[in-house]
Amino acid sequence: MSFLADLRNALGRENVLSSPSELAVYDCDAFTVERRTPGAVVFPRSTQDVVEVVKLCRRHHVAVVARGAGTSRAGGCLPISSPLLPFKECATAGLPSSAWEHARENTVGQASSDTLVLMLTRMNKILKIDLRNRMAVVEPGVVNSQLALSLLGTGYHFAPDPASQTVSTLGGNAATNAGGPHTLKYGVTVNHILGLEAVLADGGVLQVGPSASARPLDLVGILIGSEGTLAIITKLWVRLTPTPQDNRVIRAVFKSPDDACNATGQIIAAGVIPAAMELMDRGILAAVEEAFHFGFPADAGAVLIIEVDGLTVGLDRQQERVTELCRRFGASDVAQATSAEEKAMLWKCRRSTGGTIGRLSPSSITLDGVVPRTKLPHLIRRAVEIGRKYNLRVVNVAHAGDGNLHPLVLFDERDREQVGRATAAGREILEECIAAGGSISAEHGIGVEKLALMSRQFAPSDLEAMRRVRYAFDPIGIFNPGKTIPT
Numbered sequence: 076m077s078f079l080a081d082l083r084n085a086l087g088r089e090n091v092l093s094s095p096s097e098l099a100v101y102d103c104d105a106f107t108v109e110r111r112t113p114g115a116v117v118f119p120r121s122t123q124d125v126v127e128v129v130k131l132c133r134r135h136h137v138a139v140v141a142r143g144a145g146t147s148r149a150g151g152c153l154p155i156s157s158p159l160l161p162f163k164e165c166a167t168a169g170l171p172s173s174a175w176e177h178a179r180e181n182t183v184g185q186a187s188s189d190t191l192v193l194m195l196t197r198m199n200k201i202l203k204i205d206l207r208n209r210m211a212v213v214e215p216g217v218v219n220s221q222l223a224l225s226l227l228g229t230g231y232h233f234a235p236d237p238a239s240q241t242v243s244t245l246g247g248n249a250a251t252n253a254g255g256p257h258t259l260k261y262g263v264t265v266n267h268i269l270g271l272e273a274v275l276a277d278g279g280v281l282q283v284g285p286s287a288s289a290r291p292l293d294l295v296g297i298l299i300g301s302e303g304t305l306a307i308i309t310k311l312w313v314r315l316t317p318t319p320q321d322n323r324v325i326r327a328v329f330k331s332p333d334d335a336c337n338a339t340g341q342i343i344a345a346g347v348i349p350a351a352m353e354l355m356d357r358g359i360l361a362a363v364e365e366a367f368h369f370g371f372p373a374d375a376g377a378v379l380i381i382e383v384d385g386l387t388v389g390l391d392r393q394q395e396r397v398t399e400l401c402r403r404f405g406a407s408d409v410a411q412a413t414s415a416e417e418k419a420m421l422w423k424c425r426r427s428t429g430g431t432i433g434r435l436s437p438s439s440i441t442l443d444g445v446v447p448r449t450k451l452p453h454l455i456r457r458a459v460e461i462g463r464k465y466n467l468r469v470v471n472v473a474h475a476g477d478g479n480l481h482p483l484v485l486f487d488e489r490d491r492e493q494v495g496r497a498t499a500a501g502r503e504i505l506e507e508c509i510a511a512g513g514s515i516s517a518e519h520g521i522g523v524e525k526l527a528l529m530s531r532q533f534a535p536s537d538l539e540a541m542r543r544v545r546y547a548f549d550p551i552g553i554f555n556p557g558k559t560i561p562t
C-alpha cells in the first residue's frame with residue numbers, strides 16, 4: 076500500500092490531509108523566512124494514533140515534524156526531509172559514519188515530500204485537574220489559555236504565560252521550554268512540568284510520571300526544550316501554582332531604553348522581584364499607540380510595564396518602592412493602573428506587539444537573545460545600529476528583568492534581497508549577544524533560525540554530547556531533522 080493509503084487506513088480519511096492547497100497551510104510557522112510544503116499532514120487523536128504514524132513513517136522513510144499551533148518563532152515546524160532515513164537498514168546495527176557523510180552530502184534539506192507534519196491539536200483534552208496534588212494532566216494540544224480558563228476560580232494557575240498563550244499549545248510550550256513575561260519570578264516551562272508521556276522513534280511509549288521523583292536520569296528535563304527532535308510528547312503532568320492574592324501594574328515612561336534598563340537593575344538590586352518587567356522602545360510604542368490609543372507620550376523613548384504581585388498587605392509598599400526607584404533613575408512619568416480594565420489594557424498593549432508590528436512592515440523576524448541584565452542597554456543600542464548597517468529598521472521589546480531582548484527586524488519577505496539582509500542582521504545581533512556573555516535563545520528555541528550559530532555558542536565537545544543524546548533517542552533521524560543540533 077502507498078504511504079497515504081496506510082495513513083488513511085490507520086487514522087481515518089478525515090484525519091489525513093494531502094491536497095496541495097491543504098498542505099500549503101503547513102509550509103512554515105511564525106518564522107516567516109523559509110517555506111517548504113510537507114508530503115502530508117495528519118491529526119492523531121490518541122497516543123496509539125501517534126505510535127501508528129511513527130511506525131508507518133519508519134516503514135516509508137518519512138520524517139516526522141511535530142506541530143502544535145505553529146507559533147514557533149525559530150522555524151521549528153518547517154518540514155525538512157531527513158538525511159538518515161534512507162539508511163534505515165543500517166540503523167539497527169548502528170550507523171556507519173560513511174552513511175552519515177553520504178546522507179549529509181546528498182539528501183539533507185532537499186525535497187519535503189518525504190516529510191509528514193504531525194498535528195497535535197486534536198489531542199486537546201484536559202484529562203484531570205487535581206488541586207489536592209496541585210497538578211493537572213493534559214494532552215499536548217491543549218491551548219495554554221484554555222487551561223488558564225479552566226482554572227479560573229480555583230485559586231491556582233499554570234504559571235508559564237508566553238505572549239502567544241491564547242493560541243500556543245502546552246505541548247509546544249514544553250517542546251520549546253517557553254518563557255513569558257512572568258518568567259522573572261515564576262521560571263520557564265521546565266520548572267512547571269512534573270511528568271510526561273512521549274512516543275519514541277521506534278514507536279515505543281515512554282512514561283515518566285510525576286511520582287518518579289527519584290529517577291536517576293532526568294528524562295523530563297532532557298525532553299523539555301528538545302523541539303520535537305527526540306520524541307513526540309503525548310501527555311503532560313503540569314504543576315499548578317497558587318494564584319497571587321492581588322497585583323499592581325505600573326507604567327513608567329523613560330527618555331531612553333538605557334534609563335529604563337538601569338531602573339530595572341536598580342529595582343532588582345533593591346531586593347524587589349516583580350512578577351514582570353517588560354520594556355517597549357520608541358519604535359514599537361508608535362505601532363502599539365496607533366493600535367490601542369493608550370496615551371503613551373509621543374516623546375517616550377521607552378516604557379516599562381512592571382507588575383508586582385503577592386499578598387495584598389505588602390503590595391502598596393512594593394508599588395511605592397518601584398515608583399520611587401523608577402523616578403530616581405530617570406522616569407518622567409510613573410502611573411499605576413487604577414482598574415482591572417486598565418491593567419488588562421496595559422497587558423494587551425504588551426502582548427499584542429507581535430500583532431501590531433504589521434503596522435510598521437509587511438514582515439519581521441523576532442529575535443530572542445539573552446544577555447546579563449546590565450548589558451541590555453548596550454544590546455538594544457547595537458541592535459538598532461546593526462539594523463541601520465543593513466539598511467533595515469529594528470525595534471525592540473524585552474523581558475527586561477530577565478535580560479531577554481526581542482529585537483524585531485523589519486523587512487518585506489517578497490523581496491529576496493531584503494530577506495538576505497534581514498537574516499544577516501539577525502545573525503549579527505545574536506553574535507553580539509554571545510560576545511556580551513549571553514546566549515542566542517532565551518525562550519524561542521533554536522529551530523532552523525539559529526542552527527548555524529550553535530557552533531558559535533557551544534564548544535565542539537558540547538555539540539558532540541548533544542548529538543549523542545539525539546542519536547540515543549533517535550538513531551534513524553526520523554524526528555524533526557535539520558533542527559536544533561547541527562549534524
Ligand SMILES: Cc1cc2nc3c(=O)[nH]c(=O)nc-3n(C[C@H](O)[C@H](O)[C@H](O)COP(=O)(O)OP(=O)(O)OC[C@H]3O[C@@H](n4cnc5c(N)ncnc54)[C@H](O)[C@@H]3O)c2cc1C
Binds near residue numbers: 309
Ligand atoms: C505573537 C507571538 C508571541 C510569542 N511570545 C512568546 C513568549 O512570550 N515566550 C515564548 O517562549 N515564546 C513565544 N512565542 C513563540 C511560540 O509561541 C512558543 O515557542 C510556543 O511555545 C510554541 O507553541 P506551539 O504550540 O505554537 O508550538 P509549535 O510552533 O507548533 O512547535 C514548536 C516546536 O515544538 C515542537 N513540538 C510542538 N508540539 C510538540 C509535541 N507535542 N511533541 C514534541 N515536539 C513538539 C515542534 O516540532 C517545534 O519544533 C511567541 C510567538 C508568537 C507568534
